[in-house]
Amino acid sequence: MAEARKNEAVSLSRTRRTLPIALLRAREQLMDRFRPMLLSHGVTEQQWRVLRVLNENAEMDATDLAEKACVLGPSLSRIIKALEARALIHVGKHPKDGRRAVIKLSHEGQQFVETVARESAAIYKTIEAKVGADRIGSVLNDLEELTAALQSPD
Amino acid sequence: MAEARKNEAVSLSRTRRTLPIALLRAREQLMDRFRPMLLSHGVTEQQWRVLRVLNENAEMDATDLAEKACVLGPSLSRIIKALEARALIHVGKHPKDGRRAVIKLSHEGQQFVETVARESAAIYKTIEAKVGADRIGSVLNDLEELTAALQSPD
DNA sequence: TCATTATCTTTAACGTGTTAAATATATAGG
DNA sequence: CCTATATATTTAACACGTTAAAGATAATGA
Numbered sequence: 001m002a003e004a005r006k007n008e009a010v011s012l013s014r015t016r017r018t019l020p021i022a023l024l025r026a027r028e029q030l031m032d033r034f035r036p037m038l039l040s041h042g043v044t045e046q047q048w049r050v051l052r053v054l055n056e057n058a059e060m061d062a063t064d065l066a067e068k069a070c071v072l073g074p075s076l077s078r079i080i081k082a083l084e085a086r087a088l089i090h091v092g093k094h095p096k097d098g099r100r101a102v103i104k105l106s107h108e109g110q111q112f113v114e115t116v117a118r119e120s121a122a123i124y125k126t127i128e129a130k131v132g133a134d135r136i137g138s139v140l141n142d143l144e145e146l147t148a149a150l151q152s153p154d
Numbered sequence: 155m156a157e158a159r160k161n162e163a164v165s166l167s168r169t170r171r172t173l174p175i176a177l178l179r180a181r182e183q184l185m186d187r188f189r190p191m192l193l194s195h196g197v198t199e200q201q202w203r204v205l206r207v208l209n210e211n212a213e214m215d216a217t218d219l220a221e222k223a224c225v226l227g228p229s230l231s232r233i234i235k236a237l238e239a240r241a242l243i244h245v246g247k248h249p250k251d252g253r254r255a256v257i258k259l260s261h262e263g264q265q266f267v268e269t270v271a272r273e274s275a276a277i278y279k280t281i282e283a284k285v286g287a288d289r290i291g292s293v294l295n296d297l298e299e300l301t302a303a304l305q306s307p308d
Numbered sequence: 309t310c311a312t313t314a315t316c317t318t319t320a321a322c323g324t325g326t327t328a329a330a331t332a333t334a335t336a337g338g
Numbered sequence: 339c340c341t342a343t344a345t346a347t348t349t350a351a352c353a354c355g356t357t358a359a360a361g362a363t364a365a366t367g368a
Contacts, residue, residue, distance in 0.1 A: 015206055015222065019281075019290060020184050020199075022297040024224050027177040029304040034174070035326085044326090044353065045174075052169055062317060068169065070178050075354050077318055082353085099316040099363045127173075131303040136173060139296045143176040146293055149285040150183040189356080198323065198356090216347060229324050231348055236323085253333045253346040312366080319360070330349070337342085 033127060037119050041112075046071050047079050048116065054089065054105045055113045061100040088112055187281060191273050195266075200225050201233050202270065208243065208259045209267045215254040242266055 015021060031045060038048055049069040054060065057068070066076040080103065083089045088109035094100035105113065128136060169175060185199060192202055203223040208214065211222070220230040234257065237243045242263035248254035259267065282290060 015203070015210060017294055017298075018278075019294065020181060020188070021203070021224055022294055022301075023177050023181040023184070026297045026301050026304075027174060027181070028224070029301050030174050030177070033304075039327085046354065049169070049175070056169060063315090070175055070182070072355065072357095073317070074319080074356080078353075094316095097316085097364070101317075124172075127304070130306070131300060135296070135299065135303070139293075139300055140171055140173065140176055142289070142293045142296055143180045144171075145289065146285060147176075147180050147183050149289070150180075150187075150281070152284070193357080200324065217345090226325065226327095227347070228326080228349080232323075248346095251334070251346085255347075309368100311368090314363105314365070316363080317361085320358085322357095323355080325354070326352090328350085331347080333344105333346080335342100335344070338340090 030127065033123055034120065037123060038116070041116050043116070046075060047083060048120075050076070050079050050083065051088065051105070051109065051113050052117070054103065055110065055117075059102055059104045061094065061102060063100075065103055083109070184281065187277055188274065191277060192270070195270050197270070200229060201237060202274075204230070204233050204237065205242065205259070205263065205267050206271070208257065209264065209271075213256055213258045215248065215256065217254075219257060237263070 016025075035045065038045060043051070046069070050065060050071065053065060053069045057064075060068075062073065062076055062080070066073050069076070071079065080089065080091060080101075084091050087106055090104050090106050092102045094102050170179075189199065192199060197205070200223070204219060204225065207219060207223045211218075214222075216227065216230055216234070220227050223230070225233065234243065234245060234255075238245050241260055244258050244260050246256045248256050
């Protein structure tokens with residue numbers, strides 16, 4: 001059994017100690033705590049990101065919304081249909097540029113966001129209590145630096 | 155424009171400075187650098203994770219493989235079919251437990267992993283050069299601590 | 309003005325994520 | 339031995355991720 005554990009440790013150091021997988025695992029651990037709540041409100045994680053971004057920006061076109069909510073264009077097209085069908089958002093056209101959509105929260109959408117945001121904040125607090133706000137801050141700083149470094153030219 | 159930038163900064167501090175989104179963004183930045191290479195070899199990111207884990211473990215059942223490769227059971231079922239159809243893996247049954255599968259790399263699979271692993275390592279090195287090995291190590295440590303804290307009881 | 313090129317959004321096709329349920333085999337208790 | 343329960347894997351259904359391409363509108367230049 002000591003031997004088996006040794007082999008496992010070796011394999012972990014190879015695939016697990018790699019940035020993409022470490023990021024994926026950490027994210028799974030986190031989302032496992034949010035998903036049941038989102039499911040109970042009938043939204044997916046991605047739909048929720050879109051709603052939150054809209055709540056902070058009043059009016060956006062699809063390109064900006066996709067960028068800030070971290071979803072791809074094709075996914076956003078489907079999400080917009082779903083959210084519009086539930087009357088959580090309004091979709092119009094830009095008056096000066098017929099290509100652009102103008103997307104905003106409906107009144108129901110705003111109320112929905114408030115409700116879910118409260119529950120989301122409560123879950124985030126339990127995570128903070130467990131992990132430590134300082135550690136979360138340090139991870140966020142590291143991740144921002146990492147992302148910035150990857151985006152820099154060359 | 156200074157005003158527009160200020161608004162943007164505020165919104166970023168709200169949705170962007172949140173653990174799930176920061177993890178997602180960092181991961182996207184990284185995978186954008188690996189995906190074209192994987193696509194050129196005809197494997198998805200998830201299939202590649204499965205192959206790598208198999209390369210480090212010789213023989214596994216589906217449950218362990220799914221856990222270590224960070225894919226869900228239903229996804230693994232589909233991935234196994236795809237990789238078996240390409241003869242990159244062999245799938246058998248556990249001799250003492252008819253429920254379990256026994257999955258291992260084929261000879262072609264081993265060669266495939268070697269080829270792709272070389273290119274993958276080269277890409278990882280360019281990332282290391284850009285980001286700094288020290289920073290990567292620090293992010294990995296933070297993420298491991300975060301994941302451990304989230305998994306701890308209560 | 310007209311054709312060309314660029315930009316915004318959607319559609320298509322296929323693979324994966326997620327949840328629930330089905331299937332098959334093992335194990336435990338009576 | 340037989341039934342009930344647990345475990346391993348697959349299937350189903352629906353949403354998103356990813357790439358490529360199509361459709362629609364703007365901007366550009368001859």
